[in-house]
Structure formats: structure tokens, C-alpha cells
Amino acid sequence: MGKVLVLNASYEPLNITNWRRAVVLLIKGKAEHVEHNGKYVYPEFPLPTVIRLRQYVRIPYKEIPLTRRNLLHRDAHSCQYCDYSGEDLTIDHVIPRSRGGGDSWENLVTACVRCNVRKGNRTPKEASMLLRRPPRRPYSSLHFEVAKHIRGGLHQEWQKYVIGI
16 A cells, blocks of 8 residues: 655654554554545545654664765766766766865765766866755665655655655
């Protein structure tokens, strides 16, 4: 039937669960209904797509590792200069390493080979190449999973609860 976005009491995304678990949380009174898609589990009981926990759950901060795979996920497997999406994507330093640019979420983007060569050892401004989106650290590991559902057109109602997707 579908996946359900679980929000903390503060409306920040916590988890993605299946619809059965979400219904159980609603029936037990541990969560409240926020969004539904027009389908019904029972008459007068809409199938949730977003629920919010009534009690705040504290979760420890978990660092997302900076890996090639995670960078590709963050940038939606597309060049951040020309929007090309294909097999031959590379990792580009926005501020080149020779100029003090390091390996960080804020300095690395995916780029096609053509754009990476064209940019060379310059900044995007010097090369007159604009970035499609400014590079930033993902907010949580849930970011990638939620982004996949939103970009796939599965759960557009999740968009307003997720920052930067």
C-alpha cells in the first residue's frame, strides 16, 4: 500500500515506515495523522502518508560519511554544472586543492568529464560556470531515502517536511 514518513514531535523527519506500523502508532495514540493520499484502510480511517509522533524522541547525531557514493546520491547522479546524468561522472573540487580547497561536503560536487576538464584548476566563478545547487552537508542519513521517494514522484506530500530536497 505504501510507505509513511514519520515526523518527530518537532516536525523533523525521523524515519520511513510501512503503512501497517503507522496505523498501529495512530491507533495506540502514539502518533497523529498529518497527511493522507485519499485512500482508506477502513471506512472513516484514511491511509496515512505522513504521521507525527506525540512525544519528542531524542536521536543521537550520526555523521554521514563523505564517500563518492554519498556525493552521487546528494547530487542526484548529475553534473552540477550542466545537469548531464550518465555513467562517466567525476568528483570536482569547487575550490581546487591546489588553492587550499579540501575534501568536504561543501567543496565537492559531481561533474561530467567535459565540465571538469573545462573548469580545470579554477573556481566556478573564474571559469564562468555556475553551480546548479550549492554543495552542502546532508541533514541526515534519512535524507537520501526521502529524496529518492520525492524525486521518483511517489510522495510529493513529503516535500514540505524535508529541507533542501
